[in-house]
Amino acid sequence: MAPLEEQMAFVAEVGKLKSVLRQTVLAEVGRPENSAEHSWHLAVMAMALADHAPPGTDLARVIGMVLVHDIVEVDAGDLFLYADASAHERQDIAERAAADRIFAILPAGQGAVMRELWDEFTERRTAEAKFARALDRLQPMLENFSLGGGTWQRHGVTAGQVLSKVELIEDGSATLGSYARDLVNQAVAMGILAADSAEGSGEEDQLDG
Amino acid sequence: MAPLEEQMAFVAEVGKLKSVLRQTVLAEVGRPENSAEHSWHLAVMAMALADHAPPGTDLARVIGMVLVHDIVEVDAGDLFLYADASAHERQDIAERAAADRIFAILPAGQGAVMRELWDEFTERRTAEAKFARALDRLQPMLENFSLGGGTWQRHGVTAGQVLSKVELIEDGSATLGSYARDLVNQAVAMGILAADSAEGSGEEDQLDG
Numbered sequence: 001m002a003p004l005e006e007q008m009a010f011v012a013e014v015g016k017l018k019s020v021l022r023q024t025v026l027a028e029v030g031r032p033e034n035s036a037e038h039s040w041h042l043a044v045m046a047m048a049l050a051d052h053a054p055p056g057t058d059l060a061r062v063i064g065m066v067l068v069h070d071i072v073e074v075d076a077g078d079l080f081l082y083a084d085a086s087a088h089e090r091q092d093i094a095e096r097a098a099a100d101r102i103f104a105i106l107p108a109g110q111g112a113v114m115r116e117l118w119d120e121f122t123e124r125r126t127a128e129a130k131f132a133r134a135l136d137r138l139q140p141m142l143e144n145f146s147l148g149g150g151t152w153q154r155h156g157v158t159a160g161q162v163l164s165k166v167e168l169i170e171d172g173s174a175t176l177g178s179y180a181r182d183l184v185n186q187a188v189a190m191g192i193l194a195a196d197s198a199e200g201s202g203e204e205d206q207l208d209g
Numbered sequence: 210m211a212p213l214e215e216q217m218a219f220v221a222e223v224g225k226l227k228s229v230l231r232q233t234v235l236a237e238v239g240r241p242e243n244s245a246e247h248s249w250h251l252a253v254m255a256m257a258l259a260d261h262a263p264p265g266t267d268l269a270r271v272i273g274m275v276l277v278h279d280i281v282e283v284d285a286g287d288l289f290l291y292a293d294a295s296a297h298e299r300q301d302i303a304e305r306a307a308a309d310r311i312f313a314i315l316p317a318g319q320g321a322v323m324r325e326l327w328d329e330f331t332e333r334r335t336a337e338a339k340f341a342r343a344l345d346r347l348q349p350m351l352e353n354f355s356l357g358g359g360t361w362q363r364h365g366v367t368a369g370q371v372l373s374k375v376e377l378i379e380d381g382s383a384t385l386g387s388y389a390r391d392l393v394n395q396a397v398a399m400g401i402l403a404a405d406s407a408e409g410s411g412e413e414d415q416l417d418g
Contacts, residue, residue: 004388028228029228036246036249037227037245040249040252040276043249043276048323068253114256
């Protein structure tokens with residue numbers, strides 16, 4: 001195939017992400033969010049919240065990462081953040097296989113560049129990846145909060161579980177982490193997020209951070 | 210309001226774009242596309258098709274433009290590309306008012322920077338804007354083609370009308386323009402896009418380019 005045909009095949013293939021549904025329900029429309037519009041929202045968040053990334057963060061790279069981070073779900077589907085550890089392990093394997101297949105649709109050099117973005121997001125070592133991952137964690141919290149509970153209530157998620165995810169937001173951005181922590185406390189005070197009982201407080205350790 | 214609160218208000222406001230429906234029907238899922246997932250697809254197209262932009266094109270700027278280009282539709286809604294000229298004039302006014310309101314939700318300096326991206330896309334003078342606009346025209350053609358006609362058939366659009374839009378794609382990218390022209394010819398040959406009758410061939414001049 002000519003490079004343009006390979007690129008167009010990739011464009012068509014990733015378009016399937018519009019049909020991958022997430023657990024998050026959109027307050028505005030009362031339907032589940034799909035992974036394509038979620039990715040768009042993260043990219044606009046990266047632009048709007050750029051000054052909360054550490055100084056020197058390469059914003060274009062953050063945006064590139066959030067745009068491609070969920071493409072693997074075309075094959076692997078979306079896994080709920082609060083699924084158990086073994087489900088996350090199976091998901092990791094499926095996503096890696098999906099990345100091998102989907103990025104390889106592009107001309108070789110270009111596929112490698114985009115795969116690097118996906119790997120960087122997944123490995124969460126650079127400031128860019130940490131900020132991108134922080135946005136990915138923050139966005140569903142904002143949706144749940146504006147929906148008055150959302151997946152927190154539907155799946156019986158507790159404040160302790162949400163706070164274990166907030167640590168990852170803090171790792172990407174101090175101010176966004178502190179905003180998220182306030183949001184959790186406010187949600188508990190409003191009665192839309194359950195406080196933890198004493199005996200259940202260690203449960204979040206089993207969950208993927 | 211503190212800057213972070215303004216930024217978060219903007220993030221929530223633009224999220225409403227997920228509920229703005231376009232005319233394009235998605236082949237994969239059989240439902241109308243919304244403007245948020247459309248914008249995401251354009252951003253990924255910008256990455257995948259970057260080497261078809263003129264040399265020296267600032268890709269990060271193209272991506273910024275396609276991410277924000279439809280935000281005004283939160284207020285103004287989406288107008289079908291082949292609507293008549295007076296509908297396009299009314300839409301332009303509504304979109305400008307929407308841009309005034311929505312970008313002003315952000316802290317002032319930041320709102321101005323994002324508004325500049327939107328203005329640049331709208332005015333279509335720079336290489337970046339021309340490439341971004343080319344992607345915006347190409348994407349629904351790809352969806353219509355893969356759906357076997359889509360909005361072309363539903364709205365009785367003819368090859369001449371589509372080709373008048375192809376000129377704008379050629380203006381942003383020679384190779385993508387030629388790809389789009391081939392697609393139109395192929396669609397006519399396959400019988401999924403109507404050829405023009407001799408007397409109707411001037412009609413596209415009334416349409417917004």
